[in-house]
Amino acid sequence: MLDNKKKEQIKFIYPETLISQDEIEIYEKEEKELISERNPFEMAKKQIDIVAKEMNLDDNIKKFLKSVERSLIVSVPIKKDDGNLEIFEGYRVQHSTVRGPGKGGIRFAPNVNLDEVKALATWMTWKCSLLCLPLGGAKGGICVDPRKLSKSELERLTRRYTAEIINIIGPDMDIPAPDVNTDSQIMAWIMDTYSMNKGRAIPGVVTGKPIEIGGSVGRETATGMGLYFVLEALCNKMNIDLESQKIVVQGFGNVGGNIAKILCEKGCKIIAVSDISGGLFTKEGLDIIELLDWRDKKKYLKDFQNENYEFINNEDILTLECDILIPAALENQITQLNAKKINCKIILEGANGPTTPEADIILKNNGIIVVPDILANAGGVCVSYFEYIQDIHSYFWKLERINQELKNILVNAFEDVYYLSKEKNVSLRIASYMIAISRLAKAIELRGIFP
Ligand code: GLU
Numbered sequence: 001m002l003d004n005k006k007k008e009q010i011k012f013i014y015p016e017t018l019i020s021q022d023e024i025e026i027y028e029k030e031e032k033e034l035i036s037e038r039n040p041f042e043m044a045k046k047q048i049d050i051v052a053k054e055m056n057l058d059d060n061i062k063k064f065l066k067s068v069e070r071s072l073i074v075s076v077p078i079k080k081d082d083g084n085l086e087i088f089e090g091y092r093v094q095h096s097t098v099r100g101p102g103k104g105g106i107r108f109a110p111n112v113n114l115d116e117v118k119a120l121a122t123w124m125t126w127k128c129s130l131l132c133l134p135l136g137g138a139k140g141g142i143c144v145d146p147r148k149l150s151k152s153e154l155e156r157l158t159r160r161y162t163a164e165i166i167n168i169i170g171p172d173m174d175i176p177a178p179d180v181n182t183d184s185q186i187m188a189w190i191m192d193t194y195s196m197n198k199g200r201a202i203p204g205v206v207t208g209k210p211i212e213i214g215g216s217v218g219r220e221t222a223t224g225m226g227l228y229f230v231l232e233a234l235c236n237k238m239n240i241d242l243e244s245q246k247i248v249v250q251g252f253g254n255v256g257g258n259i260a261k262i263l264c265e266k267g268c269k270i271i272a273v274s275d276i277s278g279g280l281f282t283k284e285g286l287d288i289i290e291l292l293d294w295r296d297k298k299k300y301l302k303d304f305q306n307e308n309y310e311f312i313n314n315e316d317i318l319t320l321e322c323d324i325l326i327p328a329a330l331e332n333q334i335t336q337l338n339a340k341k342i343n344c345k346i347i348l349e350g351a352n353g354p355t356t357p358e359a360d361i362i363l364k365n366n367g368i369i370v371v372p373d374i375l376a377n378a379g380g381v382c383v384s385y386f387e388y389i390q391d392i393h394s395y396f397w398k399l400e401r402i403n404q405e406l407k408n409i410l411v412n413a414f415e416d417v418y419y420l421s422k423e424k425n426v427s428l429r430i431a432s433y434m435i436a437i438s439r440l441a442k443a444i445e446l447r448g449i450f451p
Contacts, residue, residue: 037332037335037336037356037357037358038332038335038356039115040115040116040118040119040120040331040332040353041115041116041118041119041122042115043119043331043332043353043356043357044118044119044122044123044353045066046357047357047433048062048065048066048433048437049062050357050430050433051430051433051434051437052437054424054426054430054434055434055437055438057437057441058441061440061441061444061445064444064449065096065122065125065437065440065441065444068093068094068095068096068118068121068122069094069095069096069097070093070094070168071091071092071093071114071117071118072091072092072093072164072165072168073089073090073091073114074089074090074091074092074161074164074165075087075088075089075090075164076088076089076090076142076157076160076161076164077160078153078156078157078160079156080153081150081152081153088142088143088144088157089142089143090140090141090142090143090161090164090165091112091113091114091117091140091141091142092106092117092138092139092140092165092168092169092174092176093114093117093118093120093121093138093139093140094121094136094137094138094168094174095118095121095122095124095125095136095137095138095139096122096125096136096137096440097136097173097174098136098440098443098444098447099125099128099129099134099135099136099439099440099443100128100133100134100135100136101135101136101171101172101173101174101175102121102124102135102136102137102138102173102174102175103124103128103133103135103136103137103138103174103175103177103381103384103385104120104121104124104137104138104139104140104176104177104179104381105120105139105140105176105177105178105179105180105182105208105380106139106140106141106142106161106176106177106178106179106182106186106190107120107139107140107141107142107179107180107181107182108141108142108144108146108157108180108181108182108186109141109143109144109145109146109180109181109330110143110144110145111143111330112141112142112143112144113143116141116331117139117140117141118139119331119353120139120141120179120331120352120353121137121138121139122137123137123352123353123373123374124136124137124138124139124381125137125436125440126374126432126433126436126437126440127373127374127377127378127381127436128381129435129436129437129439129440130374130375130378130413130417130432130435130436130439131378131381131382131385131409131410131413132409132413132439133381133382133385135175135381135385138174138175138176139179140161140165140176141179142157142161144157146181154186155189158186158189158190158193159189159190159192159193162189162190162193162194163193163197166193166194166197169194169205170194170202170205171202171204171205171388171391171392175204175205175206175207175384175388176190176205176206176207177206177207177208177380177381177384178208178254180253180330181253183208183254184208184209184210184215184220185210187206187207187208187209187210187215188209188210188213190205190206191203191205191206191209191213191214194206203391204388204391204392207219207383207384207385207387207388208220208384208387209387214387214390214391215387216383216386216387216390216396216397216402217396217397217398217399217402218383218386218399218402218403218406219380219383219384219386219387220254220258221258221262222379222380222382222383222384222402222406223254223255223258223259223350223377223379223380224254224255224257224258224259224261224262224379225258225262225379225403225406226376226377226378226379226380226382226383226406226410227255227259227262227326227328227348227350227376227377227379228259228262228263228266229379229406229407229410229411229414230348230371230375230376230379230410230411230414231324231346231348231371231376233410233411233414233415233418234346234369234371234414234418237418238369242263242266242268243266243267243268244268245268245269245323245324246268246269246271246322246323246324247260247263247268247269247270247271247322247323247324247325247326248270248271248272248273248317248318248320248322248324248325248326248344249270249272249273249274249326249328249350250273250274250279250314250317250318250325250326250327250328250329250333251274251275251327251328251329251330251350251351252273252274252275252291252292252295252301253275253328253329255328255350255351255377255380256273256326256328256329256350257292257295259326259328259348259350260273260288260292261288261289261292264285264288264289269284269285270285270286270288271283271284271285271286271320271322272286272312272317272320272322273286273288273291273301274301274312274314274317274329275295275300275301276300276314277300277301277302277303278300278301278302278311278312278313278314279301279311279312279313279314279316279317280301280304280306280309280310280311280312281309281310281311281312281317281320282308282309282310284308286309291304314329315338318333318334318338318341318342319338319341319342319343320343321343321344322343322344323344323345323346324344324345324346324347324348325342325344325346325347325348326347326348326349326350327347327349327350327351327354327355328350328351328377329351329354330351330354331351331352331353331354332353332354332356333351333354333355334347334354334355334356334359334363335356335358335359336356336358336359336362338359339355339358339359339360339362339363339366340362340366342363342366342368344368345368345369346368346369346370346371347363347368347369347370347371348371348376349370349371349372349373349376349377350373350376350377351373351377352373352377353373354373355370360427360429364427369428370427370428370429371428372428372429372432372433374432374433374436375410375413375414375417375428375432378410378413379406379410382406382409382410383402383406386402386405386406413435416435417431417432417435418431420434420435
């Protein structure tokens with residue numbers, strides 16, 4: 001039942017409406033559905049249910065995969081530059097270490113919460129399993145708007161967060177990496193804080209570090225490169241001439257910026273891109289290099305002046321008519337509310353979890369091919385794995401080797417997914433999940449449940 005406060009809120013939103021009990025119940029049900037659709041961990045669990053049914057997964061394994069191994073919530077106090085204290089909430093979740101140490105990024109964003117981090121950790125487990133990397137899945141984050149902090153505040157925040165999670169991370173345990181709003185500098189601070197506490201340099205505690213302290217060449221562009229290799233493999237299979245495609249990219253950070261640049265260099269027309277402030281659109285194709293330069297000066301796309309470019313908001317960018325749509329921002333972008341309006345042939349998921357299961361069904365019915373996140377954006381964690389190996393061996397590879405091995409792993413994973421999707425007549429997403437989850441199920445069975 002709705003309480004009086006909720007009824008007042010509904011009446012405030014719809015002042016003309018005389019709300020009957022039936023209407024209230026419908027509203028309540030819809031609201032619950034939307035909240036559940038938008039909760040990323042609920043979404044991840046729904047995805048497990050869908051694929052479990054498809055592959056007749058053992059109920060105990062399903063139960064196991066729906067829960068996370070370990071969640072740590074920490075309070076991260078920092079002294080601001082003005083002397084005031086501010087406290088942020090941070091998280092590190094290890095979803096599964098059945099196939100190896102936990103692996104996954106750390107994000108700094110105002111909407112970070114435990115359920116989001118649990119979902120992201122779950123998707124990392126599947127991603128590593130799909131690529132057959134000997135790693136599990138983890139994720140971390142701090143609920144903070146990093147743009148509101150100075151560089152030294154950001155450093156204190158990162159170091160204190162590292163100190164709070166220090167007992168559950170490490171090269172054999174759980175290896176963080178960059179994610180939304182975190183970069184190689186932040187990884188350097190984590191590596192230093194960890195190393196100072198252990199009394200020796202331990203580069204292998206994080207990946208995505210600067211090259212000077214044990215990072216890998218090609219890591220920064222790896223997610224973009226991976227998106228490109230997977231898209232190229234799909235286009236080859238479908239006889240699509242990639243160079244003539246019109247492309248829309250939502251998000252202009254590391255992932256969106258790099259894939260836009262790579263595709264632009266290959267001759268594709270990037271007709272729209274967006275950042276947090278909104279997007280720019282032109283049928284003729286944007287000058288991506290100029291826009292990246294603008295972004296690197298810490299300026300927003302909405303303030304970019306070019307009379308041939310049209311400003312477009314972040315919702316409308318997703319429904320622009322194009323050939324390939326690349327959501328490369330955050331989760332929950334394509335939902336049942338806008339899925340019907342999506343007007344493209346292929347969706348290449350650069351972000352983690354941009355499409356809800358409800359939207360997925362609508363896209364499938366409309367004949368749109370979705371290349372799922374755990375395959376499409378896996379280039380980042382793949383080169384993180386190369387960095388981890390290079391750190392262990394203290395022997396560093398050349399860029400050609402990185403990109404060649406990255407391409408091999410991703411194209412092989414794509415081929416497996418593509419053939420399974422044909423064989424079982426399922427979407428690329430379901431096929432990817434089936435491969436990832438059956439590998440995990442086997443590992444769980446072999447190890448058994450302790451004690
Ligand atoms: N944050 C990236 C992802 O979501 C990379 C994680 C990693 O390299 O560990 O896949």
